[in-house]
Amino acid sequence: MHRPSESTIIEWKSVPVNCFIPPARFPSIRGHQPRLHQRRSGLSGLHVPVFSLSLQSDFGDGQTYKRMSWLEHALELEFTSFTIGTDSSPQGKQWETELGHIFAEFRRWRSDILILCHVGRCTHADPLSGFGSRKHILSSLEGFLCRTGLEYVDVLCAHRYDAATPPEETAGALATAVNQGKALYAGLSDYAPSSAHHLVTLLKEIGAAPVLCQATYSLGNRWVEHGLLDILSEHGLGCIATSPLSRISEVGPDGGARVALSRLAKARGQSIYQLALSWVLRDLRVTSVVTTPATATQLDAIHAVASSEVTPEELNFLDACFPPPT
Structure with missing residues (x-):
């Protein structure tokens, strides 16, 4: 299994990057639930x-009252x-208005709330090319802010590399959003290593150093x-990991790896999903894992x-069940 070297761990701890427990902010559960740990996103503040x-568009079904109750419970548990x-798309715009x-x-x-907004090749309604352009990024952000009533997003991420748009243009659009105060930080999402290195370098050169990158990460x-x-x-x-169950069923003959995973999870008193989350967070370079709970019970x-x-x-x-890349 790929793990950070001892020197790397020491360096990251010294900044520090380990979990810490923030002070209670939502008094309705003060003293009843442990605080949710936080991690520093890379070397940023x-x-x-x-x-x-x-909170994707398929999360919304018009039941605003139920969603409010769900969100209130999430905030009480420090999911911020x-x-x-x-x-x-029409459905997406309706959901953003409901949001x-x-x-x-x-x-x-x-x-106290962090909004990580992704702009780029996100949905079927987005263009197949030009989704990393200045036009698409800034107009999409403007429409999102207008429909949600938010004054800014905390992190604006360019989602997926666009071969039809120069990386300099994508970086410039993210920097403009930050300079205008419509985004507090820049970020990226679903970028290959070489493309990520290039875009991050460009953003640093123009004074809009990104703070995180979102990427699919799971045992499978x-x-x-x-x-x-x-x-x-x-x-x-920092790395924001998504899809913690991705491809787990595809590893090993006849799903044997998943069966072994299920047995280990049962022995730990967890579900497979809970064990998958624990495994992803074992790496201190992972700042946060994106989850999709739909009920209060799943939040708990x-x-x-x-x-x-x-x-x-x-x-x-x-590692024996789900070998790391070679």
Whole structure:
């Protein structure tokens, strides 16, 4: 299994990058639930809860009241980081408008909430080319802010490399959003190592150093260990991991690896999903894992994983079942 070297761990701890428990901000559960740990995003000053919640367009079904109740429970558990991809389809625009009504009810907590907004090749309604252009990035952000009623997003991420747009143009658009105060930080999402290195370098040169990169990472899909995590560490970016169950069923003959994973999870008193989350967070270069709970019960189950660790023996067993990239 690819692990940071001892010198790397010492360097990152000294900044520090380890989990810490923030002070209680939501008094309705003070003294009833443990605080959700946070990690520093790379070498930036941004600290993110170890779990972020996805708020995509298919999350909304018009039941605004239920969504408000769900969000209130999430905030009470210190789930304060949310990822949202802009969506120019009619359904997406409707969902963003609904989000605006929901966020309005929690406006007093805006300074405690992190909104990670992804602009680029996000949905079927986005263009197949030019999605990394200045026009697409800035107009999509403007429309998102208008429909949600937000004054800014915390992190604006360019989602996916666009071969039809010069990286300098993409970087310039992100920098403009930051300079205008419509985004506090720049970021990127779903970039290959070489493309990520290039874009991060460009952003640093124009004074808009990114703070994080979102990427798929799971036991069954460990591609980020083949260069991306090292590049992010080199540039001081945190990694926001997504899809913690990706391709797990595809590893091994007859699904044997998944069966072994299920047995280990049962022995730990966890579900497969909970164990998958614990495994992803074993790497200190991972700042947060994006999850998609739809109910309060699922929120509680994910919250319980925050203090769970995977032992060296369990890591070796999982490496045998889900070999790291060579």
